[in-house]
Amino acid sequence: MKRLSLLLLAAILPVVACGGAQRPGADTIVVAIEQDPGTLDPRLATTAYASRLSALVFNGLVKLDRDGRLVPDLAERFESPDPKTYIFHLRHGVRFHDGRPLTSADVAFTVRSILDPALKSPRREDFAKVVAVETPDPFTIIFHLSRPFSPFLTAARTGVVPQGLGGKSLADFSRAPIGTGPFRFKMWEQNARVLLDAHPDYFAGAPKILHAIFKIIPNDTTRVLELRKGSVDLLQNAVPAYAVKSLRQDPGVEIVERPGMNFSYLGFNLEDPILRKREVRSAIAHAIDRKAIIDHVLEGLATPAQGLLAPSNWAYTNEVETYEHDPAKARALLDAAGFPDPDGSGPRPRFSLTYKTSTSKERVSIGETIVQSLREAGIEVTLRSLEFGTLYADVNKGNFQVYGLTWVGVTDPDILYYAFHSNSVPPDGANRGRYRNPRLDAILDRAREITDEKERKKLYAEAQRILAHDLPYVPLWYSTDVAAMRRRIVGYEVYPSGDFTGLLTARIDPGATARAAGRDR
Amino acid sequence: MKRFVARRLVFLVFVGLAVSTLVFFFVHLIPGDPVEVMLGETAQAADKAALRAQLGLDRPLLEQYTGFLHNLLRGDLGYSFYTRRPVTQVVLSRLPATAELAGAAILVAILIALPAGILSAVRPYSGFDHASMLASLLGVSMPTFWLGPLLILLFSIRLDWFPVSGREGISSLVLPALTLGAALAAILSRMTRSAMLEVIREEYITAGRAKGLGEKTVILKHALRNALIPILTVLGLQIGALLSGTVVTEKVFAWPGIGRLLVDGIEARDYPLVQGCVLAISFTYVLVNLITDLLYAAVDPRIRFD
Numbered sequence: 001m002k003r004l005s006l007l008l009l010a011a012i013l014p015v016v017a018c019g020g021a022q023r024p025g026a027d028t029i030v031v032a033i034e035q036d037p038g039t040l041d042p043r044l045a046t047t048a049y050a051s052r053l054s055a056l057v058f059n060g061l062v063k064l065d066r067d068g069r070l071v072p073d074l075a076e077r078f079e080s081p082d083p084k085t086y087i088f089h090l091r092h093g094v095r096f097h098d099g100r101p102l103t104s105a106d107v108a109f110t111v112r113s114i115l116d117p118a119l120k121s122p123r124r125e126d127f128a129k130v131v132a133v134e135t136p137d138p139f140t141i142i143f144h145l146s147r148p149f150s151p152f153l154t155a156a157r158t159g160v161v162p163q164g165l166g167g168k169s170l171a172d173f174s175r176a177p178i179g180t181g182p183f184r185f186k187m188w189e190q191n192a193r194v195l196l197d198a199h200p201d202y203f204a205g206a207p208k209i210l211h212a213i214f215k216i217i218p219n220d221t222t223r224v225l226e227l228r229k230g231s232v233d234l235l236q237n238a239v240p241a242y243a244v245k246s247l248r249q250d251p252g253v254e255i256v257e258r259p260g261m262n263f264s265y266l267g268f269n270l271e272d273p274i275l276r277k278r279e280v281r282s283a284i285a286h287a288i289d290r291k292a293i294i295d296h297v298l299e300g301l302a303t304p305a306q307g308l309l310a311p312s313n314w315a316y317t318n319e320v321e322t323y324e325h326d327p328a329k330a331r332a333l334l335d336a337a338g339f340p341d342p343d344g345s346g347p348r349p350r351f352s353l354t355y356k357t358s359t360s361k362e363r364v365s366i367g368e369t370i371v372q373s374l375r376e377a378g379i380e381v382t383l384r385s386l387e388f389g390t391l392y393a394d395v396n397k398g399n400f401q402v403y404g405l406t407w408v409g410v411t412d413p414d415i416l417y418y419a420f421h422s423n424s425v426p427p428d429g430a431n432r433g434r435y436r437n438p439r440l441d442a443i444l445d446r447a448r449e450i451t452d453e454k455e456r457k458k459l460y461a462e463a464q465r466i467l468a469h470d471l472p473y474v475p476l477w478y479s480t481d482v483a484a485m486r487r488r489i490v491g492y493e494v495y496p497s498g499d500f501t502g503l504l505t506a507r508i509d510p511g512a513t514a515r516a517a518g519r520d521r
Numbered sequence: 522m523k524r525f526v527a528r529r530l531v532f533l534v535f536v537g538l539a540v541s542t543l544v545f546f547f548v549h550l551i552p553g554d555p556v557e558v559m560l561g562e563t564a565q566a567a568d569k570a571a572l573r574a575q576l577g578l579d580r581p582l583l584e585q586y587t588g589f590l591h592n593l594l595r596g597d598l599g600y601s602f603y604t605r606r607p608v609t610q611v612v613l614s615r616l617p618a619t620a621e622l623a624g625a626a627i628l629v630a631i632l633i634a635l636p637a638g639i640l641s642a643v644r645p646y647s648g649f650d651h652a653s654m655l656a657s658l659l660g661v662s663m664p665t666f667w668l669g670p671l672l673i674l675l676f677s678i679r680l681d682w683f684p685v686s687g688r689e690g691i692s693s694l695v696l697p698a699l700t701l702g703a704a705l706a707a708i709l710s711r712m713t714r715s716a717m718l719e720v721i722r723e724e725y726i727t728a729g730r731a732k733g734l735g736e737k738t739v740i741l742k743h744a745l746r747n748a749l750i751p752i753l754t755v756l757g758l759q760i761g762a763l764l765s766g767t768v769v770t771e772k773v774f775a776w777p778g779i780g781r782l783l784v785d786g787i788e789a790r791d792y793p794l795v796q797g798c799v800l801a802i803s804f805t806y807v808l809v810n811l812i813t814d815l816l817y818a819a820v821d822p823r824i825r826f827d
Contacts, residue, residue: 036785038603046559120572122560171606190604190614191785192688192777217686217775221670226685229678389553389790396557427566 027210032232041174042159058159058179083148090139097184104135109163126155148449151414208507234485237498241299258494260481261310263407265473279337281471285323287330287377302477315413315460320468330377341378349380357404396426409497413460417444435472540803555790599793608797619778629702638713660707669700669773686775697774716748757813
């Protein structure tokens with residue numbers, strides 16, 4: 001019996017093994033992503049992958065270019081005759097994937113549907129200041145705002161859907177959308193894969209890659225193994241740092257890096273009796289060896305940060321206070337703050353803190369390093385690694401002393417209002433540390449209301465100086481954007497925050513692998 | 522027999538009720554907010570409150586619970602908060618993938634465990650016996666999330682026989698089924714060995730041999746059949762472990778089954794979806810145990826259910 005079943009197994013294995021050698025075809029790119037997008041409707045997108053994939057199927061009135069600046073997209077130009085009015089002039093000859101031409105009625109429909117509470121759109125707040133939408137002709141659309149609100153232009157990036165959703169129900173549309181984008185929807189197997197095809201009539205020129213398959217692979221190791229095998233062509237910001245090291249050794253894989261803007265930080269609860277003292281926060285900033293963490297835990301795939309806005313942001317300033325690694329200074333600051341070390345370098349701490357972070361392997365090892373650094377300064381820290389939903393709920397409720405999180409996809413400097421204005425204490429925003437500074441509030445209020453970019457830039461520079469001094473966050477680093485791809489993919493550029501815009505210009509060259517292998521040896 | 526099945530089906534209703542009550546309170550009591558996940562970070566407090574009211578999440582928990590039970594009795598599991606699709610539809614669409622994986626894993630386990638266990642019992646303390654018991658010790662102790670990548674490295678990257686992950690065609694089923702079936706095979710082969718050892722010492726086996734029956738007939742027909750009851754029991758009980766094992770295996774192999782649906786649901790605090798998944802899993806478990814009980818009668822005619 002045993003021999004029989006072994007024979008059986010031996011007979012079955014080669015038969016079913018035929019599919020093992022499958023590789024993507026010469027006109028198809030396979031991209032592995034970490035999560036199911038959940039929806040492809042740009043009005044409903046809340047997750048990173050919903051935004052990234054819907055950005056391939058849809059266009060907004062404006063878009064971000066590779067340097068993170070807003071440039072025209074469906075709008076061929078736009079103007080703001082006064083701070084409460086925005087006029088967009090649409091491109092001519094843009095067609096939806098079902099062949100229908102794009103008009104201003106589609107844009108008006110998109111914005112009105114977002115404002116309708118029944119849609120439950122997460123974008124609703126972005127458009128909340130819109131009081132009227134006018135469409136004087138098929139290629140002009142005018143928005144009237146209730147009050148000046150310069151972040152409105154960022155909201156205009158939201159993808160435009162066809163009027164009446166092309167005759168589909170909302171549920172059908174969000175699973176099989178019709179847009180104007182470079183790729184049109186083909187198929188979606190939930191939690192398995194999303195298939196997109198090039199849109200031959202795309203107004204900015206059809207992509208050279210005809211088919212794009214997004215395989216949903218939640219496990220880090222599995223994604224990397226797929227890439228090494230060659231059954232996946234591209235991983236973007238979906239490679240753990242420790243795996244990048246091993247992928248660099250693989251001659252079939254190319255790694256492309258670009259300074260990113262996802263910002264990791266330590267957040268403090270400013271209502272905590274110890275942490276409310278600026279000296280303590282400043283001591284913590286001096287105690288942490290960010291360079292060591294970047295080099296050893298993150299494999300060099302990050303750059304030290306000075307604040308929430310990354311250097312690529314138009315409002316960024318580097319004229320702020322910085323906090324170099326200096327344990328002696330940290331100890332001196334703590335002494336001055338009234339927390340002397342009870343037994344010098346002995347085991348007893350000055351005080352104890354709890355640090356909450358998520359369960360990801362990388363975050364835990366970062367946390368352990370930080371705990372170690374702070375212990376050297378005489379601060380005892382308990383690391384608590386919580387499931388993300390629980391962590392997030394605790395942080396929003398103010399149930400923490402110190403937490404570690406990352407801001408992802410920050411483009412508009414108005415994020416500072418959302419993160420630090422005293423009106424933004426949860427549930428009204430993300431001022432989770434309960435930071436309150438009337439001077440900063442006034443600056444952020446003003447920056448929202450003027451449209452002159454130079455003036456705004458000055459105000460935001462001042463805001464960044466205040467924040468770097470007050471330290472409601474200890475800025476840690478900006479993660480580097482990393483794309484790991486098979487060498488047959490040529491001309492793929494990395495865009496900020498993991499967007500797949502690079503697919504528009506990339507092409508597939510089967511010969512590139514062989515040539516690269518020859519060069520490497 | 523009919524009465525037995527009917528009674529067990531009534532029992533199923535009570536199990537369902539108990540499980541759904543537990544699940545309902547567990548998912549509602551863990552910290553976290555589904556509204557936060559649905560509306561995204563930038564939503565205003567007023568919008569969040571409106572959505573909370575619309576979903577009934579602002580009502581007292583007990584009231585929400587009676588509403589949930591009421592809908593459940595009508596077979597309505599509600600809508601997933603996250604995908605906004607009916608939970609019944611979502612769960613049913615994912616069940617076949619998990620059933621396929623679990624079925625294949627059981628097949629793998631039986632194909633490995635029965636021959637190995639029988640051979641070990643026939644020649645106890647032989648080289649083969651020691652080797653197979655060592656292998657089963659390894660099988661039990663190797664965690665799925667480690668065995669999975671190991672199998673991928675060998676069979677997919679090195680030998681290029683099977684795809685790394687995904688669910689496309691039968692070749693993609695082999696590695697996840699081996700991974701998931703390994704632990705079950707290990708337990709099952711140990712059980713088979715000890716059950717067979719016990720039976721082989723019985724007098725009717727000696728009688729069979731004395732009667733001149735071939736060794737094959739004695740072992741496979743007379744001994745194995747009588748050893749099957751404990752093997753079946755373990756198999757039935759292990760289905761529960763198998764179903765929870767799919768959660769990890771599905772993640773490693775990007776297999777779009779119900780285990781991953783459940784984990785995603787918990788992460789998004791998608792209460793209706795979590796309830797639907799857990800109900801489906803627990804019903805499967807109870808049903809499998811019912812089938813196990815019915816198989817007892819088929820294997821051993823002395824067992825009656827009246």
